[in-house]
Amino acid sequence: MTNTLLNTGTASFNDLIANGKTFQVPLYQRDYSWDRDEWEDLWLDILDLPVEKNHYMGYVVFQEQDTKSKFFLIIDGQQRFATLSILCLSAIRLLKEWVENDIDKEQNELRIEKLTEKFLGNFSTSKLTISPKLILNKNNDDFYKSYLLAHRKPPAISKLKPSQKKLWQAYEFFYMKIKEHFLTKSGEALAKFIDEETSNDLIFTTIIVSDDLNAYKVFETLNARGVKLSPADLLKNYLFSKAFASSTSDLEETERRWQSINDFLSKNDLPTFIRHYWNSRNELVRVSNLFRVIKNQIQSPQTVFCLLNELEGLASIYSAFENPADTMWNKEQRNLIRSLNLFGVSTWYSLMLIAKQKLSEQEFTKLLHELNVIIFRYNVISGLHANEIEVIFNKLSLKIFNGDISIAAQAFEQLKEVYVSDENFAQAFSTKLISTKINKNLVKYILVELENSISGTQHQFEDATSTIEHILPENPNSAWETYFQANEQEYYVYLLGNYTLLEESINKKIGDKVFSEKQQFYKKSTFKMSNGELNYTEWTPVVLRNHQDKMARWACNAWKSYYVQNK
Template structure:
């Protein structure tokens, strides 16, 4: 997964939906379940892909498989077909999670999460260990651990009367045959952005914004870890001001306040044209943070931002009432160019 992709964010409602779908699929022995599209970017190694869209689903399925492996080991440790269940656990791990390299004997994981989640995933979940302290986990780490606990409990309840063979056959059939994805492979991030804008599906607009973020952070990362952490914090403040759902619209309105009109489907191309170096990316994120304060206020006449602009709140209230947004690029340009009294 891209290093700067969104952290794992699925919650119990998402795990529950997936589990109910799997139960329904189990009851219908001949059916298959559509899991949506996977947008992948081919890496230099032809056997490796970067997951551009579908990270949350793939990470959750990986955790589900780890929970099955954990249950098989529990059965073996309790004396239930110990040799067979240990072998089943090893085969599932090799097929879906990772396998030891014959030379180094180091386990190579098939899945790498983002920079915030991968250490916990590899060091705790893949090793089937408990965290030293749940309270000390980060937000997304708590969600990853919550998913592991949720599916561990569900599997123990659902398969309490079955052997390890039944459990292993269940997960192998689900993952290998019965769960279906539409796989879209693109050559580069520009192709991925085009796919998102063409599909225009719910949730993909967020991935398009992630793609922009990944591009900017990849430029800044060349400057060093200190600069990268600083810019990441700025980006987090931008999303905190705007909200994740409104971020794509904000980015487009921001660029339209600076440059000739650009449509959403050409936004990524415009950004790549205008921002080619680390310094450009750092300047852009700095200005986005400043503009986000104004943009947030454009959607709320009660925002304290308007205390510095007497009379503006009533105008904003009317614009919000009528649900118009065409004026926002102009408002951002005015905020940038004019003094408080003139604006």
């Protein structure tokens, strides 16, 4: 078949509509469907343009009908084009009102003429109508021409078809917004707002096709009417164009595989998944450069299908990283992945994607443990920058991908430089504050792991019977002011040293009692950190800090690499 994809590019609304082109919505397109939510979003985006400088409107797909006459069918993008045309009409409506009220009449009449010719169409002096640049579908076009382009109010709005009613409501919505925005009644400012700022700063990615049948196929395949592009959309469009250059059947197979990937991941996850996949076997690339790098390396239908095969095969693993309960994991792996997800970082995904592919189950599990320890020490407690650790993980990923490393012990040698030493880890832990208001599960996880370390138990932090006890209560009574000044209580209450574990039944009875009254309840607990490690006569800032120092020493044993010898 001939190459039906002519070109792709980037263009502003001004470039598209004000360049002598005519656009028509095909018969198979749906009616106008945008409502107030979309109008409001667009208006707010337009108001942000002076600060943001431009706003990305997503991709539009056109089928070129006639090169000489510059006539295009809109395969995807009619909702946005119709709405932007209505925005222009609403501005012209306001200018007409100002003309009727003799506000800068001659200049505003000229502005109306120029804006109409540029964005809406040429005015026929014989027919007294506009030959429009935009032709809507059969259900909307007559209404658009007869009422919106003519600035006429329909006789019975309640009897309009739903899509016609939406067109009229959009016209009213933008008229009111523009009127409120230009209370100074400056025609010059309004014309500049439409002609220079808005039309030049709304940016589209354009895809132009020539074949009628395949234009419909592209429309069905891309299937993102009016949706703004993500990096995944950019990649999707590029891959589809490469597959499309080969044959229609290749395009269908591309769509099948892309849909298979989507079945495992949400659209929001796709860009991150693709980046993590890429970084698992290539030098580190940032999100902003992802599309450019992949585009440079994937340039034929064969490389497209190779990439999709790999993405399709790994999507289920990636999805399981976010779901510890997935049947892919054994009990130990499930617990390790659950805690990694608690840490709130995803820098480990690329490394473990390739590790899952290349390492044995036993070595994969060992490496999961090492990452738990390293990330907890480095990110969670020490609060060090993620950039450095991601670079180290990437270097290790490449060694695993190339077959240079096949066991966790070798992997740890590459990770040593981001393994926080016991001394530095204990120092950071001894002053660490984590609020249960923000991260209750993380606090409970830490307490449970500490308890397991000092008592040799194997509690799970999801266990509903164990609860977090704030020794200095979150809402202390006035008696606590003897030990903690009122203005410092909020700080001390969320230090790790102020937490302990208690059974739910015991915790309910304690309330905001002072420490001396709480001790009898602590001794009834089965948790060692409560019944055996809180033998203090009082609970003060000094005692709390000393207790947290002791917890820091526990932590050095609780989160320790298999490959670091005890001193």
